[in-house]
Amino acid sequence: MAEQNLLTILALAPFAASLLLLTYPHNALRAAAWTSGLTLTxxxxxxxxxxxxxxxxxxxxxxxxxxxxxxxxxSFRLDGFSWLFAALVLCIGILVVIYARSYMDGQDRMPRFYALLMAFTGAMQGILLSGNILILVVFWELTSIVSFLLIGFWHQSAAARDGARTALLITALGGLGLLLSMLLIGYIVGSYDLEQVLASGDVIRSHHLYEVTLVLFLLGAFTKSAQFPFHFWLPGAMAAPTPVSAYLHSATMVKAGVFLLIRFEPALGRTPEWFYIVAGVGMLTLLTGAVISLFRHDLKGLLAYSTISHLGLITALAGFGGPAAIFAAIFHICNHAAFKASLFMTAGIIDHETGTRDMRKLGGLIRVMPVTAVLAIVATAAMAGLPLLNGFLSKEMFFAEAVEWHDGTWLDDALPYLAVVAGAFSVAYSWRLIVTVFFGPTPTDLPKTPHEPPNAMRLPVAFLVAVCVIVGILPAITIEPALNIATRAVIGPGAPAVHIAIWHGINGPLLMSVIAILVGTYLFLATARSIPFGPEGPPIFHHLRAAKIYDWLELQFSWRWPRAIFKRISTEQLQPQLRVLVLTALLFAVASLWGSFNISNTPRLHQPPPAFLLMWTVGAACAMFAAWQAKYHRFAALVSLGGAGLITCLTFAWLSAPDLAVTQLLVEVVTTVLLLLGLRWLPKRREEIAEDKLLPAKIRRFRDFIIALAGGTGIAVLAYAIMTRPLVINIGDWFLGNAYYEGGGTNVVNVILVDFRAFDTYGEICVLAIVALTVYALLRRFRPSAESVETPAQQMQTSAQNATDYLYVPSVIMLWMFPVLILVSAYFFFRGHDLPGGGFAAGVTMAIAFLVQYLATNVRWVEARITVLPIRWMGFGLLIATATGLGAWIFGYPFLTAYAQYVHLPVIGQVPAATAMLFDLGVFALVMGATVLMLVAIAHQSLRANRLREIEEEKADKKEAA
Amino acid sequence: MELILSIAIGVLATSGIWLLLRPRSFQVIVGLCLLSYAVNLFIFSMGRLTPGRPAIMPKGGFVDPTIYADPLPQALVLTAIVISFATTALFLVVLLASRGLTGTDHVDGKERDQS
Incomplete structure (x- = not known):
């Protein structure tokens, strides 16, 4: 049990740290670094x-x-392989955290940077530790997203934004493929459990969907690990801060693809298809990466293509399959992480200290930063695969595997030669890196005067280089046991133990190494003079850049084609869209009722009282009048809209829905006030629109009227058909029967809202809060139309004296209503559980109490006397509602389970005291806060408009004076 | 009674839909309000009409559910009323901002002949 908990903590701690870091202030660099470092430790x-x-x-x-x-x-699962990989991720992570602390500028938002770094670590560990292949895909996508955010961390630069977008699009596309392949695997195996999947290799390989699954799977792995032809996103990602490049884009994230290849080799591999595609693509990438790398001028670009090439090497090894190749692949993952992370960090140091990464400008740095130079030279030697360093050992293994017989195809025969050519190129670009950066004349035109970097930046490099040397000299006692365990975890307990030796005698691989080193040195010497003046890429081929093709495709797919299609099949105009919406609804309603529609033979009818008929005659007239006048006489339309609302409210009261009647009435009040406030900023429509009188406009109106009539008739017929049907037993009966016994209240509607279906209500008040905040946010940057900025004509005509006495008696009465309304609100609230009322009604009443004060006087008068903090009311409301819900967890019940009890209070008597009432209190506070927030925000516009006017007048005065 | 209410729902819905299809944003707002009355009444009427028997239970004793109004549609409509107020407010603010920004109250932000 303890182990399970520890594993869960291991997987989730980085995410927790990430959330915590987001709360840090912007300048908390030191605290952020410590938090991250300690989490990883x-x-x-x-x-x-x-x-x-x-x-x-x-x-x-x-x-x-x-x-x-x-x-x-x-589910999380830790075995030898994921253990080794997770340790690697955490070790490099700690070093990167130390390094980034000095590398990053003080002006960057460091807590955010570290938060992203932690989120990445969490996602990466998630991939490694997932015991369920679907969860694995979730973490996989998460690494893509965090990588996007990290590449774009310096979002001011266009290169960073483009690089981030390309990386996200490519890796997310691959992620989609991976998801599909995992779903297929789940379908084939019948389980998404990783262990079961890995044990079902024979079932998967013999299934007729194997090829599809394999291709989709490889799409995911290849895009992530930047394999040809998806390799181009990785150089673009070099726009990221260098710690990110070192961590994500060389040591860990790009290895997720090869991790997956190795992990699933037992399940999907060991077929000719696997060998051809994986080994073939790996070798191609190895070769292309190495060749392009030699011709790059940007230091990080060279390292990026070198990374691509090494990833190709690991991919090829995974493609070969078999214990020895898997062993070598895992070994090379670790080795490459060590020397490449240190090289990236060195590139960052050089960039940091000299201000440039262009190798054509750099040179002679060994004289100004000797320590860094020596470290970099050792790391580069490891990258080139020189003896006594770790890179040599895994490369020898790779050569040995390349020579090994696999299946005798042409690819198999060509492997040794391809490997040697790639090896030669990797020696050549290593030479170029060392010679151009550290030797030669000291440049004079560098943006900064270079010197040794701070210790915190050099320390991680030194540590990694030390690892390279120690593993290179003493492989057997340092890393060999862990590698054997990891290999066994992948292949199975039967995998033979491999012994790493530095000296095997003079054999094939050694000869290949020697040839590669000699040819590579010659390559470098032959090209050293011409490369700096050439283009950024190998001769001829640099015209054919994958990135360019991709850019063209992206432009077509994300811009040209969508726009062309949009032009054909859609419109930006609202009216046609709404028309289609209404007609579609109509069509579906008719289609679903066609043939089966009937009206009950024994209709359930009530004799209509004459008053009801009269009421709705008025109501219908109001509705039609509003429809008729809404264009030119907005105020009249608004009044008659209110009329229709009041009739609706009376109907609710008549038909046994007192709660609805109360709420409708109150909401009607605030809606009308709201629209009235809004009308102030909607300039009067003065001239009639001439076009309206023309035939096309008449035809349009007639067509819309037919649509509206069809819709209205349809809904009326439907309503009549259902209303006259006899009532069948339904869920409402259960609520009626159990409201008192289960919910402790006699007002069933309220009990449903705050108890039985409290979670729905919870969702709705959240929506209300979001809408209120949106309204508030929209109004903060609100610019009214130019015509309505002036003081309204009515206010200009009345003198200042008249304005103070305006509606004097009503305003005094309205002021006195304040306590009364609060009392009414409290009354609604407390009786809510048993009698009509409740949090919604009480909240709106309370809002009206404030509103009346604003109406009776003016904004300044009210706000000098009452402090209303609507956002806090909303916040507390939501907190109370949530806390009530969570409270149920403490007692072991599901979220929002209510508890009901009657309490006897002296004098007052029996009082219902259900936890549902606490929830209702939250509803009350939130509804009140939201309503007040919206109304006050719009009421404040006149204050702001006054200020705007004053500012403009001042400006005009100044102009005149000038 | 049922007939009157269903005709009323029909009139409200017709006026609402007609306004919804109009070009001026204030028309659309009024249309949405009318439509929300119609829809609220429609949902409410799904529980059938029961005059004079609100769903207030006795404290204890046997409950005969057939004589009370159906509480479930009422609960649905209650939150719908408050939410429709919120959406009206949101739409109103968008309308005002659009009027300020574009200088016209056409729903598309430009007059028909400008397009």
């Missing part, structure tokens, strides 16, 4: 604690049930 300690268990070849599992019916469980 804690993770590493947990991993160390699992060491004994992992060594015995076992795996640790933790299961959290999520949606069992869909087999979707959040």
């Amino acid at each position: 804690a993770g590493l300690l947990i991993l160390l604690g699992f060491r004994d268990l992992i060594q015995s070849g076992e795996s640790v599992r933790a299961n959290i049930q999520w949606i069992p019916s869909l087999q979707l469980n959040i």
Whole structure:
């Protein structure tokens, strides 16, 4: 049990740290770095604690049930392979955190940077630790998204934005493929559990969907690991801050693709298709990356293509398959992480200290930063695969695997030669890196005067280089056991233990190495003079850039074609869209009722009282009048709209819905006031629109009238057909029968709202809060139309004296209504559970109490006397409602379970005291806050308009004076 | 009674839909309000009409559900009323902002002949 919890903590701690970091102030660089570093260290300690268990070849599992019916469980699983990889991620992460602290500028928002870094670590660990292949895809996509945010961290630069977008599009496309392939695998195997999938290799390989699954799977892995032809996003991603490049785009995230290839090799691999595609693409990438790398002028660009090339090498090894190749692949993942992360960090140091990354400008840096130079030279030697360094060992293994017989096809025969050519190019670009950056004459036109970097930047590099040397000299006692465990975790317990030796005697791989080094040195010497003056890419081929093709495709797919299609099939005009909406609704209603529609033979009818008929005669007249006048006489339309609303309210009261009647009445009041306030900013429509009298406009109106009539008739017939049907037993009966016994209230409507269906209500008040905040936000930047900025004509005509006495008696009465309305509100609230009323009605009443004060006097008068903080009311309302819901958890019940009890208070008597009332209190506070916020925000516009007017007058005066 | 109410719903809906299809934004707002009355009444009427028997239960004892009004549509409509107020407010603000920004109250932000 303890192990399960530790594993869950290991997987989730980075996310927690990420959320925590987001709350830090912008300048909390030190605290952010410490939090991140300690989180990663804690993770590493947990991993160390699992060491004994992992060594015995076992795996640790933790299961959290999520949606069992869909087999979707959040399960984590740690075995030898993921243990090694997770340790790698955490180690490099700690070094990057230390490095970034000095590298990043003080002006950057560092807590945000570290928060993203932690989120990435969490997502990456999620990929490694997922025990469910669907959850794995979720984490996979998460790394893409966080990578997008990190590449675009310096979002002011266009290169960063473009690089981020390209990276996201490519990796997310691959992620989609991966998701599909995982769904297919789940379908084939019948389970999404990783262990079961890995054990079902034979079933998957013999299934007729195997090829489709494989291609989709490889699409995911290849895009992530920047394999040809998807490699071009990685150089674009170099616009990211260098710590990100070191961490995500060389050491860890891009390895997720090869991780997946290795992990699923037992399930999907060991077929000719796998060998051809994976080994073929790997070799192609290895070669292309190495060749292009030699011709790059940007230091990070060179390293990026070198990374692509090394990823190709690992991919090829995964393609070969078999214990030795898998062993070599895992080994090279670790080695590459060590030397490439240190090289990226060195590139960052050089960039930081000299102000440029252009190798044509750099040179002679060994004289000004000797320590950094020595470290970089050792790391580069490891990258080139020189003896006594870790890169040599895994490269030898790769050569050995390339020589090995696989299936005798032409690809297999060509492998050794391709490997040597790629090796030669990697030696050549390593030479170029060292010679051009560290040797030669000291440049004079650098943007900054270079010197040794701060220790915190050099330390991580030194550590990684030390690892390269130690592993290179003493592989057997440092990393060999962990690699063997990891290989066994992938292949199975039967995998033979591999022994890493530095000296195997003079054999094929060694000869290949020697040839590669000699040819590479010659390549460099032959091209050293011409490359700096050439284009950024190999001769001839630099015209054919994958990035250019991609840009063209992106333009077509995301801009030209959508716009062309949009022009054909859609419109920006609202009216046709609404027309289509109404007609579609009509069509579906008619189609679904066609043939089966009938009106009950024994209709349930009530004799209509004459008053009801009279009422709706007025109501219908109001509605039609509003429709008729809404264009030119908005005020008249508004009044008659209110009339229709009041009739609706009376209908509710008549037909046994007192709660609805109360709420409708109150809402009617605030809606009318709101629209009236809005009318102030809607300039009067003065001239009649001439076009309206013409035939086309008449035809349009007639057509819309027919549509409206069809819709209205349809809904009327439908309403009549249902209303006259006898009532069948339904869920409402259950609510009626149980409201008192289960919910402790006699007003069933209220009990439904705050108890039985409280979660729905919770959602609705959230919507209300969001809408209110949106209204508030929209009004903060509101610019009224030019015609309505002036003082309204009515106000100009009345003198100042008249304005103070304006409606004097009513305004005094309205002021006195304040306490009365508060009392009414409280009354509505407390009786709500048993009698009509409740939080909604009470909240709106309270809002009206404030509103009346604003109406009776003016904004300044009210706000000098009452402090209304609507946003806080809303916040507290939401908090109370949430806390009530969470309170149920403490007692072991589901969210928002209510508890009801009557309490005897002296004098007052029996008082209902249900926790549902607390929830209703939250509803009350939120509804009140939201309503007041919206009304006050719009009422404040006249104050703002006054200020605007004053400012403009001042400006005009100044102009005149000038 | 049923006939009157369904005709009333029909009139409200017709006026609402007609206004919804009009070009001026204030017309659309009034149309949405009318339509929301119609829809609220429609949903409410799904529980059938029961004059004079609000869903207020006795404290204890046997409850005969057939004699009370159906509370469920009422609960649905209650929140709908408040939400429709919120959307009206939102739409009103968008209308005002659009009027200020574009200088016209046409729903598309430009007059028909300008397009």
